[in-house]
Amino acid sequence: MAQDWRLFQGGDTRPHKVETWPPAPPWRRFGDDARRRDKDRDEERPLPYLISDEDRDVVNMALHLHRPLLVTGRPGTGKSTLAHAIARELMLGEVLHWPVNSRSTLTEGLYSYDAVGRLREASLKRRADESAGTEPDIGDYLRLGPLGTALLPAGKPRVLLVDELDKGDVDLPNDLLTVFEEGEFEIPELARLGEGREAQVQYAGSREKAGITGGWVSCSVFPVVVITSNGEREFPPAFLRRCVRLDLKQPDEAQLQRIVTMHLGEEVGARAQELIADFVSRRNERELATDQLLNAVRLRSSGVRVDQDVLDKLFRSLNEVDAQ
Secondary structure, eight states, X not given: OTTTTOXXXXXXXXXXXXXXOOOOOGGGXXXXXXXXXXXXXXXXXXXXXXXXXXXXXXXXXXXXXXXXXXXXXXXTSSHHHHHHHHHHHTTOOSOEEEEOOTTOOHHHHHEEEOHHHHHHHHHHHHHHOTTXXXXXXXXXXXXXXXXXXXXXOOSSOOEEEEETGGGSOTTHHHHHHHHHHHSEEEOHHHHTTOTXXXXXXXXXXXXXXXXXXXXXXXXXXXXXXXXXXXXSSOOOHXXXXXXXXXXXXXXXXXHHHHHHHHHHOXXXXXXXXXXXXXXXXXXXXXXXXXXXXXXXXXXXXXXXOOOHHHHHHHXXXXXXXXXX
């Protein structure tokens, strides 16, 4: 059994064709397979998001107060998934995702402008027909980012996931304050066209365009903003004061049982009790994520002999560094 699951043998093994590729776990499906999975969920019953009554009430506070929800917690506690759960349950469309890194800026989240591309095309047009004197439409070279798209006026809010804000520049939280308070921003490149001038600009997550007049984007209803943080650093008090804060705890053994059952089915979940207990025991000594448990259970349900050696590889601490 253990030999059968090793598709790759290494060494001087002859090239060989894999007749049946192993099926992907439900959370690692892409393309048509992923769309089929999502359609089946919509037609039957979508996966529930497991949350305590206390945490659920904090989420609703943020929704009623139209304030950003700052979600902290260890990796694997469901911080990012919460945004998708809110969007799905309240039928607010696709989540706008802004993954933050050390180079992220406020402008990146709001919009991007390809000035070089516009100048190049203008030059080519002038060479082709010097008498025409037409400039390329500036709207073709602008694109709203996730935050900018979330602030477009609409009848109902969009859900914006600002993922891992603590990885961004130290000034980024303060830069966000004005936008969160005012619910609007200016695109100077469009404002210079003059008051009342409209430009059609493509927005994030779509090939459609939105009309922007006078260079200003102003929301009619504040978006549902979910900001996640792994707690790598503290945020300024002024920023924290404008957020509703939620600290997600790690799921206990009973919750992990429900999570496994939810993703992999009741039969697999019933056979996973020993693995779950082992995972919880290891988690008390090192930092582990729920995804690692799901991976172990998935391997076992696929016929792989999940022995101690395999578990040691799967349940490596998130803080563990390979020796050089």
